[in-house]
Amino acid sequence: MNxxxxxxxxxxxxxxxxxxxxxxxxxxxxxxxxxxxxxxxxIGENHRTQDNFIHAGLIATMADHTAGYAAFTTVxxxxxxxxxxxxINFLKPAYGSALRCRSQVVNRGRxxxxxxxxxxxxxxxxxxxxxxxxxxxxxxxxxxxxxG
Amino acid sequence: MNxxxxxxxxxxxxxxxxxxxxxxxxxxxxxxxxxxxxxxxxIGENHRTQDNFIHAGLIATMADHTAGYAAFTTVxxxxxxxxxxxxINFLKPAYGSALRCRSQVVNRGRxxxxxxxxxxxxxxxxxxxxxxxxxxxxxxxxxxxxxG
Amino acid sequence: MNxxxxxxxxxxxxxxxxxxxxxxxxxxxxxxxxxxxxxxxxIGENHRTQDNFIHAGLIATMADHTAGYAAFTTVxxxxxxxxxxxxINFLKPAYGSALRCRSQVVNRGRxxxxxxxxxxxxxxxxxxxxxxxxxxxxxxxxxxxxxG
Amino acid sequence: MNxxxxxxxxxxxxxxxxxxxxxxxxxxxxxxxxxxxxxxxxIGENHRTQDNFIHAGLIATMADHTAGYAAFTTVxxxxxxxxxxxxINFLKPAYGSALRCRSQVVNRGRxxxxxxxxxxxxxxxxxxxxxxxxxxxxxxxxxxxxxG
Numbered sequence: 001m002n003x004x005x006x007x008x009x010x011x012x013x014x015x016x017x018x019x020x021x022x023x024x025x026x027x028x029x030x031x032x033x034x035x036x037x038x039x040x041x042x043i044g045e046n047h048r049t050q051d052n053f054i055h056a057g058l059i060a061t062m063a064d065h066t067a068g069y070a071a072f073t074t075v076x077x078x079x080x081x082x083x084x085x086x087x088i089n090f091l092k093p094a095y096g097s098a099l100r101c102r103s104q105v106v107n108r109g110r111x112x113x114x115x116x117x118x119x120x121x122x123x124x125x126x127x128x129x130x131x132x133x134x135x136x137x138x139x140x141x142x143x144x145x146x147x148g
Numbered sequence: 149m150n151x152x153x154x155x156x157x158x159x160x161x162x163x164x165x166x167x168x169x170x171x172x173x174x175x176x177x178x179x180x181x182x183x184x185x186x187x188x189x190x191i192g193e194n195h196r197t198q199d200n201f202i203h204a205g206l207i208a209t210m211a212d213h214t215a216g217y218a219a220f221t222t223v224x225x226x227x228x229x230x231x232x233x234x235x236i237n238f239l240k241p242a243y244g245s246a247l248r249c250r251s252q253v254v255n256r257g258r259x260x261x262x263x264x265x266x267x268x269x270x271x272x273x274x275x276x277x278x279x280x281x282x283x284x285x286x287x288x289x290x291x292x293x294x295x296g
Numbered sequence: 297m298n299x300x301x302x303x304x305x306x307x308x309x310x311x312x313x314x315x316x317x318x319x320x321x322x323x324x325x326x327x328x329x330x331x332x333x334x335x336x337x338x339i340g341e342n343h344r345t346q347d348n349f350i351h352a353g354l355i356a357t358m359a360d361h362t363a364g365y366a367a368f369t370t371v372x373x374x375x376x377x378x379x380x381x382x383x384i385n386f387l388k389p390a391y392g393s394a395l396r397c398r399s400q401v402v403n404r405g406r407x408x409x410x411x412x413x414x415x416x417x418x419x420x421x422x423x424x425x426x427x428x429x430x431x432x433x434x435x436x437x438x439x440x441x442x443x444g
Numbered sequence: 445m446n447x448x449x450x451x452x453x454x455x456x457x458x459x460x461x462x463x464x465x466x467x468x469x470x471x472x473x474x475x476x477x478x479x480x481x482x483x484x485x486x487i488g489e490n491h492r493t494q495d496n497f498i499h500a501g502l503i504a505t506m507a508d509h510t511a512g513y514a515a516f517t518t519v520x521x522x523x524x525x526x527x528x529x530x531x532i533n534f535l536k537p538a539y540g541s542a543l544r545c546r547s548q549v550v551n552r553g554r555x556x557x558x559x560x561x562x563x564x565x566x567x568x569x570x571x572x573x574x575x576x577x578x579x580x581x582x583x584x585x586x587x588x589x590x591x592g
Contacts, residue, residue, distance in 0.1 A: 021203035024194040046172040051293055055169035056212050056231045061205025083204045084408060085432055087235035087383055087531040089558050089578055091551040093293075106576060107535040111407075112380060112434070114533050114576075132550060132558075134533055134578060136381055136432065138408070145199055145241075232556060233580055235383040235531055237410050237430055239403040254428060255387040259555075260528055260582070262385050262428075280402060280410075282385055282430060284529055284580065286556070317499035320490040342468040347589055351465035352527045353505025360500050379500045383531035389589075441495055441537075 005034055005073060013037075017069050027062055029069070035105040037070040042098050054094040054121070059131045062101045063088050063117035067135035070103035071113040079139045081113070088117075088133035098122040103135075113137045153182055153221060161185075165217050175210055177217070183253040185218040190246050202242040202269070207279045210249045211236050211265035215283035218251035219261040227287045229261070236265075236281035246270040251283075261285045301330055301369060309333075313365050323358055325365070331401040333366035338394050350390040350417070355427045358397045359384050359413035363431035366399035367409040375435045377409070384413075384429035394418040399431075409433045449478055449517060457481075461513050471506055473513070479549040481514040486542050498538040498565070503575045506545045507532050507561035511579035514547035515557040523583045525557070532561075532577035542566040547579075557581045 005013075010032045017029040017039065025047075031038035039062060041047070049055050064086050071081045103117040119131040153161075158180045165177040165187065173195075179186035187210060189195070197203050212234050219229045251265040267279040301309075306328045313325040313335065321343075327334035335358060337343070345351050360382050367377045399413040415427040449457075454476045461473040461483065469491075475482035483506060485491070493499050508530050515525045547561040563575040 016198060019198040020196040021194060021206055022197075025205070046169060048168040050164060050167040051228065055209070056234075057173070057205070057209025058169055060208045060212065060234075061203070064204050064208065080199065082241075083238055085235065085237040085381070085410075085430075086204075086208075087233065087578065089233040089551075089580060090231055091553075091558060093230075107533075107573075109535075114381075114535060116576075129551075132560075132578065134381075134531065134576065136533060233529070233558075233578075235430065237403075237432060239405075239410060255385075255425075257387075262387060262529075264428075277403075280412075280430065282383065282428065282529075284385060312494060315494045316492040317490060317502055321501070342465060344464040346460060346463040347524065351505070352508050352530075353469070353501070354465055356504045356508065356530075357499070357501025360504065376495065378537075379534055381531065381533040382500075382504075383529065385529040386527055389526075 005032065013069060013072060021061070022065055025058060025061060027065065032073065034073050035070060037066050037073060037103045039066045039101045040098055043096065052095065054099065056090055059090070059094060059099065059119050060088050060133070062099060063119055063131060063133040064135055066101040066103040067115040067117045067133070068137060070105050070115045071137045071139070074105055074108050074113065075139045078142050080142050080145050082138045082140055084136045084138055086133055086135040088131055090131050092128060092130045094121040094130040096121040096123040100127065111138055113139060153180065161217060161220060170213055173206060173209060175213065180221065182221050183218060185214050185221060185251045187214045187249045188246055191244065200243065202247065204238055207238070207242060207247065207267050208236050208281070210247060211267055211279060211281040212283055214249040214251040215263040215265045215281070216285060218253050218263045219285045219287070222253055222256050222261065223287045226290050228290050228293050230286045230288055232284045232286055234281055234283040236279055238279050240276060240278045242269040242278040244269040244271040248275065259286055261287060301328065309365060309368060318361055321354060321357060323361065328369065330369050331366060333362050333369060333399045335362045335397045336394055339392065348391065350395065352386055355386070355390060355395065355415050356384050356429070358395060359415055359427060359429040360431055362397040362399040363411035363413045363429070364433060366401050366411045367433045367435070370401055370404050370409065371435045374438050376438050376441050378434045378436055380432045380434055382429055382431040384427055386427050388424060388426045390417040390426040392417040392419040396423065407434055409435060449476065457513060457516060466509055469502060469505060471509065476517065478517050479514060481510050481517060481547045483510045483545045484542055487540065496539065498543065500534055503534070503538060503543065503563050504532050504577070506543060507563055507575060507577040508579055510545040510547040511559035511561045511577070512581060514549050514559045515581045515583070518549055518552050518557065519583045522586050524586050524589050526582045526584055528580045528582055530577055530579040532575055534575050536572060536574045538565040538574040540565040540567040544571065555582055557583060
């Protein structure tokens with residue numbers, strides 16, 4: 001397996017990452033490597049809970065979507081990634097000014113791809129691990145994916 | 149245990165449900181009972197993926213937040229609900245015009261509350277179960293919750 | 297889809313259920329229907345923890361294996377079921393004289409099958425739900441499964 | 445926090461690890477450090493499936509129990525560890541002559557402790573990661589734990 005992504009592919013993935021709901025939520029790709037993907041989001045009022053924490057739903061969205069793109073870096077371009085299921089533990093409350101998510105593929109089977117995501121809360125002077133997830137995905141030919 | 153919520157409490161919960169990130173995502177409370185909570189969201193372009201499906205992150209957010217409010221109906225008013233972790237399976241692709249989430253408390257321990265959430269895709273002629281999750285939460289005194 | 301299992305198939309599944317580690321643990325099939333499987337185990341000293349509870353590992357084994365056979369009732373005979381992952385919540389301590397597990401298929405995709413398992417603790421006068429799990433499986437042709 | 449366990453405590457934990465169901469399954473402690481626990485099991489016929497793989501239930505039992513003892517190394521001696529829930533992904537089939545499990549505490553909250561377990565299959569010439577789990581536990585005073 002070639003361990004490098006072309007510059008063109010990296011450009012495509014970075015742009016493709018931030019569409020639809022993900023663009024709406026403000027998440028952006030920051031580091032892209034074969035089997036690894038990092039993303040960030042600057043936190044605004046729209047990301048918080050009634051108690052001023054960053055909402056678990058945003059953290060979960062980031063953990064899932066970034067894992068999906070970590071998986072996406074490992075498959076050929078005509079495949080798409082579907083999330084079968086994920087599980088996420090919220091380790092500490094998140095309340096900082098930004099989040100950073102790092103997703104790493106831990107197993108690449110013929111069809112099933114498993115990745116881990118770690119979400120860090122960017123606080124004034126430090127970066128704290130606030131959530132950790134395992135995401136199970138499936139690589140599917142693009143033509144098999146169609147709504148309706 | 150009193151099995152009824154006061155009208156005042158129901159009004160409070162309905163309003164409290166849709167704040168911050170949840171308001172931003174457009175989720176709204178629809179049915180509130182002791183140990184049960186139902187919510188809905190009308191799907192717009194901002195909720196979709198690059199392939200036009202409803203994003204798993206929105207579905208997970210709904211499953212988590214609605215479970216949190218199902219748990220919230222079972223505790224005294226000075227307690228808050230924190231999500232410890234959740235797991236969600238995506239059973240079928242979602243692409244309809246709205247989602248409905250039904251969350252039911254399955255176990256109410258002294259501190260740990262477990263709920264299940266089922267998310268339904270509202271299609272033209274039917275309502276299809278598209279995701280199912282188990283959410284583990286903790287009831288914590290409000291004064292112990294503070295950012296920073 | 298034919299909704300009935302032949303008597304022969306039921307006999308095969310009942311016997312096949314209790315082999316290797318499962319036989320060693322004492323688990324037995326009790327009810328077999330299309331998409332549903334129930335098992336039981338009489339609890340002995342070998343099933344307990346240092347604190348005299350029934351060990352979570354036994355409960356998880358039962359939840360996983362019984363879900364696998366619930367899935368097995370839905371596929372053709374030349375397929376095998378592999379567990380991709382599972383998640384289980386332990387709702388209450390288990391300490392009774394037997395356990396009963398009920399597993400139900402909740403979604404049957406082309407390849408991915410999802411089932412839920414509920415484990416009940418058989419106490420003197422009642423049957424109490426002590427654990428609940430979601431199990432994600434894959435149906436694979438038998439010839440693709442071979443050790444080493 | 446003192447980062448060393450006394451020799452006496454290590455001896456106690458090693459012995460305490462292998463009781464009841466765990467002794468029955470043949471699991472043994474191999475490395476014990478603050479926040480980390482390693483265990484092994486030599487595989488026999490009783491640990492296998494009908495297809496000669498090592499049973500997922502044994503792997504899950506090992507992941508859960510070893511995580512429990514990793515957590516146990518971080519709390520005072522009058523506390524006990526209860527598993528609230530766990531999730532485990534089976535990455536590759538296991539068929540070797542022994543398993544090794546390494547569990548690491550990833551977050552130590554006031555009450556909630558989260559650990560990760562990695563299970564390795566010991567094959568003729570290599571050690572292969574076959575399963576990975578996240579385990580959520582709770583530290584509870586010993587006197588609050590009693591059957592019946």
